Amino acid sequence: MKNLELFSQRQILSVSDLVAQLKKHTEGRFNFIWVEGEISGLARPASGHLYFSLKDDKSTLRAVFFRNRAGYLRFKPENGLKVLCQGKLSVYQPRGEVQLVVDSMEPRGSGALALAFEQIKKRLAEEGLFDQERKKPLPEFIRRVAVITSRSGAAVRDFIEVLHNRFAGIEVAVFPATVQGEKAPGQIIEALKELSQWDWPQVIVLTRGGGSPEDLWAFNDEDLARAIADCPLPVISAVGHEIDFTISDFVADHRAATPTAAAEMLAQPMAVLAQNAGGLEKRLLAAGQRLINQRRLALTSAVKGLSDPSRGLIDKRLRLDDLMMRAAAGVNANCHGKRKTLYQFEQGLHQKRPDRRLAHLKQKNTELGFRLLDALKTRLQSDRGRLENLKASLKALGPQAVLKRGYALVTGPDGKLLRQADPGLVDKEIKVRLAQGGLKARVEEIDT
Template sequence: MSENPYLSVHSLTKYIKRKFEADPYLRNVFVKGELSNVKIHPSGHIYFTLKDDKSRIQSAMFRSAAGLLKFKPEEGMKVLITGDVNVYESSGQYQLYVQSMQPDGVGALYLAFEQLKKELAKEGLFDARWKQQLPLLPRKIGVITAQSGAAIRDICSTIQRRYPLAEICLFPAIVQGPQAVPSIVNALSLAESYSSIDVLIIGRGGGSIEDLWAFNEEEVARAIFSCRIPIISAVGHETDTTIADFVADLRAPTPTAAAELAVPSREELFERILERKRSIYVSFSNQIKHERKRLTNYQQSYPMQFPERLYRPFTEKLTGIEERLLRSRNELTANRKAEHDRLQRMLSFYSPLQRIKEEGRKTDMAVERMTRAMHNDLRKQFDQFNSAIRMLKALNPLDVMERGFSIIYKEGNVANSVKQLEVGETVQVRLQDGTIETKIKAITMNDEGDN
């Protein structure tokens, strides 16, 4: 009995994969359908399901192909796809590997334009509140465009014709092709570093949507939005519209129109100055006429015709006040004089001068008595003081020592009896002119009857 050869799952899957790869009809297929379960991986790969009303197929678009897309694949979008069909060995499923993708029924660039426009509008980049006012009289105008294009020539000639006082500063940039976006962004950054630029014109001449596409890129739009200098967008012709036009502070249909918006017309300025001069002249003339009329009315008014009648009431009032002041002064003087006379009579009636003399005499007598009493008292006190001095002098032990007496001290205390002393003790003897120290050799007691 022969054994049947069994294949492993991996071998069978590889066999099927080779069959898919060998089929020329699966190497380059064109498929249209609806996107579902779209997942854009952080690595840049895109995974989705392509379906119609009857079938679906798993699909993958790797980063190398996805990076070329101008639009963002979204759920439910109808697309036209080219790619190849093969087997994914890990799951054993066949899937479509996408090489290119474009919207079904609308151009990819147009779809990308609408998607970015919708996204930026949602973020508020087109809001009028962010738009900056253009300066009325700019001194330096920056231009971001191709160095040798027609746009820079049109801008320069227009500014020189309309407002030759303005200085033009060109920041050359590539405005078409793969290098256009970083070139425009770098030019914007460079222009912003110049603090003297008053307004920026960014743009180029006309062309296809592919030629103008750099001004539809998100990086350029955000750079324009974040620029602190007012920007005029002038991309293409009047019928061309780009994302840069929506983000800029002002849109011009052409580069020439942008230059006209950036600077005032010299003739218009002269006309405006003349108009302002005429307006000021008329205004001052009317004001002078008005003031002259007011002056005439004032001069012809009743108070100005009879000016004395204006201050007559005040003169009469002042006269009345002066009369009242004079009467008040006279009355006050009379009252003060009467009071003075009354006091004078009272002083004369009481004769205070004689009383003062009598009191002076009494005072002198009292002083004399006090003086005699004070002298007597001082004499008594002096006699008592001298008596006390004589007594103290008689009792002073130092005076007794002058007659040959002395004082014995034992250990600092006065010894007034031999009973306080012992033979062999050392004592101090105080004399009139000093102290001696001596040792007791013998002690003799007096009889009881001795004094």
């Protein structure tokens, strides 16, 4: 029987003890593992942590990706996405549940950068940020351009060189900003805000030279894309080489394949305009010269027909000089008119800018506020005067004021005011209320 008792002895563990041992052995054994599976049941609570399950065709494993690590992802986890997770196994003691605590995650089948790019592109396209209808055209006459780029990069040198070679009349202001790394999107966004508030630039060019997808990733930032869309000035995106595409290229008002292509895009219309103006000036000068030649020919014919060649020669010379001056003045006036028209177009575009209209409306709103405040003060003073007059009238008509004029209030034995002489009051006591104090009296006789 003793042997049977030995075999029948049992080691009894509480649930907490068993789960604690399971947690100890599991976490010690599976401290660094890679698990591949499909995301399912993804949840994003307000804490910022990611809770989901990894599953394959046979099993499911709970997983958690804490916010401090998930914030480094360059793509957005989604249900149905196949991923490779690195982490450690843990046991959540309150429920005795085994879960994978994820330290890093990468998509399977496509790169993280490519996936993040497609996710951002799809989301912004659905919001309409890529629609052609919302994009702003370039000004017809471009004279001032602001460039956001690295001060030391080759892109800005190439841009300025090509721009001035094509058309030297465009001024360029360089706004230096970091164009690579984690700080780049924030600096570029700040540059866009400052340039939007500056009255000088007509166009903003966002540019940098080529590089790897990682080097160009700052221009795929979602906040930067929204800042470009919200910019009131036309924005040209000229990032990388011809084969490089970034989110800024899709959301910008215009895309140039390279920095030099952006310079040609800006300079070409102005160069054509200058060329046309030069051709027009040459045509005007040629027309003036033809007119002068015709006049000279007519003068020569007239001189030949004269019997005395010297007669009227002075008048003809004066007439010729007058025609030459008028022709030159006409050419100059025409050129001046063209320049004036060009200037008026530029000033008209400058006056129609939204920020000037907004400033005028803000000033008008402030003036209306002051006028409303003055009106309220005047109305309040008027109402106070009326209130004082009503108080004075009420005081003058009150019982106390009447008593002060020599009247009295008389009440009978029942305390009610007496309004007529009642014979029933004989030998009854009455009270008389005066302005100061009162009297008690007895009625001896009624006088009707």
